[in-house]
Amino acid sequence: MNRRGLILSILALGAAGFGGAAWYATRTTPIADADPADPELTDTLIRPYSPILGPEDAPVTIVEFFDPACEACRAFYPVVKDIMAQHGDAVRVVIRYTPFHGEGSEEAIRVLEAARMQDVFEPVIEAILREQPRWAAHGAPEPGLILEIAATGGLDAKAARTQMLAPDVMAILNQDRADVETVGVRQTPTFFVNGKPVDPFGEAELRRLVAAEVAAAQN
Numbered sequence: 001m002n003r004r005g006l007i008l009s010i011l012a013l014g015a016a017g018f019g020g021a022a023w024y025a026t027r028t029t030p031i032a033d034a035d036p037a038d039p040e041l042t043d044t045l046i047r048p049y050s051p052i053l054g055p056e057d058a059p060v061t062i063v064e065f066f067d068p069a070c071e072a073c074r075a076f077y078p079v080v081k082d083i084m085a086q087h088g089d090a091v092r093v094v095i096r097y098t099p100f101h102g103e104g105s106e107e108a109i110r111v112l113e114a115a116r117m118q119d120v121f122e123p124v125i126e127a128i129l130r131e132q133p134r135w136a137a138h139g140a141p142e143p144g145l146i147l148e149i150a151a152t153g154g155l156d157a158k159a160a161r162t163q164m165l166a167p168d169v170m171a172i173l174n175q176d177r178a179d180v181e182t183v184g185v186r187q188t189p190t191f192f193v194n195g196k197p198v199d200p201f202g203e204a205e206l207r208r209l210v211a212a213e214v215a216a217a218q219n
Contacts, residue, residue: 044179045192046094049172051112051121054084054092059217060210062093065180065190068108069101069136073189074129079203083210090214097176098188104136106173111150113169114160120153127153 045063062080066073084091097112099105108128115124128135131149147157163169183190191198193209 041195044182045096045195047096047175047179049175051095051116052092053080053095053122055089056092058090058092060087060091060213061194062091062206062210063096063192064093065096065098065183065185065188067098067100067105067188068112068125068128069099069105069132070188071132072187074132076189076203077126077129079206083207087210087214090217091210096179097173098180098185098190099173099177100188101136107164108135108146109173110164110169111146111155111160113166113172114163115150115153115155117163118154118156118159120155124150124153124155 046061062083064073064076064080080093084093097109099109111128112121112125115121127149128146135146135149144157147155147160150160151157190201191206193206194213196209196213198206198209
């Protein structure tokens with residue numbers, strides 16, 4: 001199935017988010033205590049369209065619920081990159097959009113999706129995070145600033161203005177919002193490693209859990 005067909009099928013399944021929210025509301029086990037092998041949990045944490053950093057077939061998957069306007073997400077980005085470098089092909093990162101900071105977050109997500117269409121996702125996310133204090137500052141950033149910043153990462157800003165409005169992008173936003181509710185994410189970043197929540201939250205805890213999962217995968 002091509003990417004457009006895949007996204008539109010996901011939209012049909014999850015745009016309203018009712019099914020996922022109902023599953024969360026009727027679970028007898030809190031999501032943080034759920035079995036990581038639970039296929040429903042796996043499907044909710046990772047969607048086929050989700051952006052992936054690192055090898056797609058890596059045995060260890062970090063799922064990050066990520067808001068591009070979140071200062072903590074910006075602070076953790078080099079930590080995540082360092083973890084990936086430390087473990088090589090054993091680790092991949094799946095990004096789930098979590099627009100908790102309103103219109104600024106949503107616009108940045110749309111820019112990232114345009115960057116993905118143009119195959120410049122990683123340099124653009126790095127440019128957006130590097131300049132986050134400019135475009136995500138409280139108040140009203142100047143119109144077009146985030147596109148100007150993204151262009152320094154290789155984005156064709158003119159093409160992006162159209163791509164950002166594509167139905168596929170709205171489908172992704174809708175499904176990720178529904179999954180955020182289902183999983184019960186309340187802050188960003190929130191991490192899962194092979195379906196296991198990083199709890200308590202922290203850099204040391206993330207590194208420790210990833211290392212344990214890599215060791216288990218190699219045995």
